[in-house]
Amino acid sequence: MGFGLREALDRAREAARDVGGWLTDAEGEILLQLAAACPPSAAIVEIGSWHGKSTIWIANGARLSGGHVFAIDPHEGSFEDPSAHTLAILNANLARAGVADLVTPIVARSHDAVGRVCGAYDFLFIDGDHTAEGVRRDLDDWLPNLRVGGVVALHDVISPASEGPRRELKRRLWRSRGLGRVTFVDSIAYARTTATAAATDRIANLSAAVSLAAYDRRPRRMPAPLSRALRWLAGFTPLKRHERLGRSRNR
Numbered sequence: 001m002g003f004g005l006r007e008a009l010d011r012a013r014e015a016a017r018d019v020g021g022w023l024t025d026a027e028g029e030i031l032l033q034l035a036a037a038c039p040p041s042a043a044i045v046e047i048g049s050w051h052g053k054s055t056i057w058i059a060n061g062a063r064l065s066g067g068h069v070f071a072i073d074p075h076e077g078s079f080e081d082p083s084a085h086t087l088a089i090l091n092a093n094l095a096r097a098g099v100a101d102l103v104t105p106i107v108a109r110s111h112d113a114v115g116r117v118c119g120a121y122d123f124l125f126i127d128g129d130h131t132a133e134g135v136r137r138d139l140d141d142w143l144p145n146l147r148v149g150g151v152v153a154l155h156d157v158i159s160p161a162s163e164g165p166r167r168e169l170k171r172r173l174w175r176s177r178g179l180g181r182v183t184f185v186d187s188i189a190y191a192r193t194t195a196t197a198a199a200t201d202r203i204a205n206l207s208a209a210v211s212l213a214a215y216d217r218r219p220r221r222m223p224a225p226l227s228r229a230l231r232w233l234a235g236f237t238p239l240k241r242h243e244r245l246g247r248s249r250n251r
Contacts, residue, residue: 004064008032012060015097020089021053027155028057030185034123034151035061035069042067043121047110047138048128049073051086052093054155058125059099067122069103072113110138120147126165127155135168146193152179153190158215165189166212173209182208 012032013025035044035058044062049055049071059069075087087107094100106113110128124146126138135154146152156162157169169189173182180192181201197205 005033005036008036008060008064012057012097015060015099016053016056019053019056019093019097020051023053023057023155024186027186027188028054030188030190031057031125031153032061034153034190035059035067036064037151038062038065038067038122040066042123043117043119044069044123044125045117045121045142046071046125046127047073047142048126048155049075049086049090049105052090052097054125054127055090055094055103056097056099058123059094059097059102062102063099067102070106070117070121071103072106072108072110073128074109075105075107111141114141117145120145120150122147122150124150124152125155126153130156130162130164132164132167135164136171139168139172143193148193148195151190151192153188156187157189157212158184158187163216166216170209170212170216173205173212177202179205181205184208 009029009032012028016023016028031054038044038061042062042065044058044067046055046058046069050073052071055069055071061067062069071090073086073090075090076085087105090105091100094103106116108116124142126135126142128134128138139152143152154165154169157165159166169182172179177197178193178195179201180194180197181204182189182191191205194201
């Protein structure tokens with residue numbers, strides 16, 4: 001398994017390198033590992049594909065677990081480019097990366113796509129509408145069918161450009177007892193769902209919520225070292241390479 005994971009990471013990194021999008025290699029690697037850790041024949045849902053940068057990373061992980069990715073995106077317009085039409089670009093990138101057989105694109109807004117993924121799923125990655133209302137709607141729509149023990153991940157949680165994912169995560173961390181301990185890798189936050197979170201995980205999540213609130217209240221011109229300190233306090237924990245490669249699929 002170790003060799004297969006290394007090979008998948010290298011293949012995904014090379015395939016995703018020139019694909020348009022906003023994803024660091026560390027973020028891509030954790031998405032791949034989370035997909036690889038899914039049960040055999042797992043369904044994986046991605047909300048927001050754009051040109052397929054994150055889709056390629058996830059699909060390479062799905063190949064290791066025997067899973068399949070349902071990539072949801074309207075492919076018409078975006079905050080960055082209202083005139084964009086990106087389905088053809090996505091399909092070409094997936095084919096070039098050799099993962100088209102592992103991905104079913106669903107051309108729709110996420111709310112309208114509810115019900116088009118049959119059965120429960122094991123991994124949910126949300127990178128669509130970045131307003132707080134949009135993130136909340138995606139979580140309300142899609143979390144109920146995520147298996148207990150499955151993983152939900154949000155992109156752009158620790159980012160000065162996007163407040164919505166961070167605001168909604170803070171709200172969930174304060175109120176939810178159905179999330180295990182949240183982990184941060186660059187701007188991605190992820191957690192496993194659970195029937196009842198352990199007390200230690202609840203405490204850790206409340207601490208993360210407080211730190212995220214502090215990050216939100218930073219001055220606009222905060223010196224870079226202080227901004228980095230708040231990112232660290234919020235749980236920003238980029239994994240070292242040997243830690244990423246050594247993580248077990250079953251954890």
